Amino acid sequence: MSCHEILQEKGHRLTLQRMLVIEALHNAVRHISAEEIYEELHRRHPYANISTVYRTLELLKELELVTETDFGEGRVRYHVAEKGHHHHLVCHSCGRVADLEETALHPLKEGLLDEYGFVADLRHLAISGRCNECRSGHETEPKLRY
Amino acid sequence: MSCHEILQEKGHRLTLQRMLVIEALHNAVRHISAEEIYEELHRRHPYANISTVYRTLELLKELELVTETDFGEGRVRYHVAEKGHHHHLVCHSCGRVADLEETALHPLKEGLLDEYGFVADLRHLAISGRCNECRSGHETEPKLRY
DNA sequence: GTTGCATTCGCAAGTGGTTGCAATAATTCT
């Protein structure tokens, strides 16, 4: 079911602002920031305010329609949930961002459940560290791809 | 070796401001915020500015003398590394904060190293989710203990 | 269509944290 439908079904209004935020999220190639979403929104609706972007993102997060990920940039990035749940390995040395299957964290999730009865909420995580390329001395140019 | 000694050894100056920040960190019972550190600093050095607190914390993080943890409060908390490295389970339902042995994340760390050659930097993590008490319906009063 | 009510929005102010810059303080050199 689409974001639009879920929003309406739960009794939220499908305003132009919200539709444009959702569209920006869907059009994003990878992970998009609030500021980038706002740029899209502002182009087509100049009176819109960035606080509406943040409020819409908050709502979409609550409904689990988007995930929020902190890549350590000083700003956070968003991704529509229906495009898939994966995690990331962020190298603090070269800046490279690698994808990590969601299943890579299943053992941890199960361990916390078995030993602590704790249901961990691990979605769209960014784990920082040092990547294989940097460790083996092949210092390549940092290519940030969020 | 103490924070003071390591700081000086690496050629950093041991100013009154820095000593008071370090003292506040050491006196803290659990995890202390920048604002709380600043209150201590300001009491004994009224001209000091909070940006000095942030800059000192930044320096101590780089030297791996303190760890930073985001408990999801909207502000971040600090802990001197020599008091021990543990992680936390934060319940988003009741607010309870439980300690998690560092070893609980060792399997993940090893898995990432073996399969991706990635050396993950997992220190003083806060994992959010739903705790055992909340899951079993015994809704107790939320006791935040950072 | 008009009225009434709840939701959403724009705006401005606030929060936690960072940064550029000029003044100050510590360290090194003479």
Next chain:
DNA sequence: AGAATTATTGCAACCACTTGCGAATGCAAC
């Protein structure tokens, strides 16, 4: 000790994000 050099600080402005509030909007009842 005094001068030159460098690190550190205080201050103000800024950044990402949040929030209170009054105005606008959407929606349902008449």
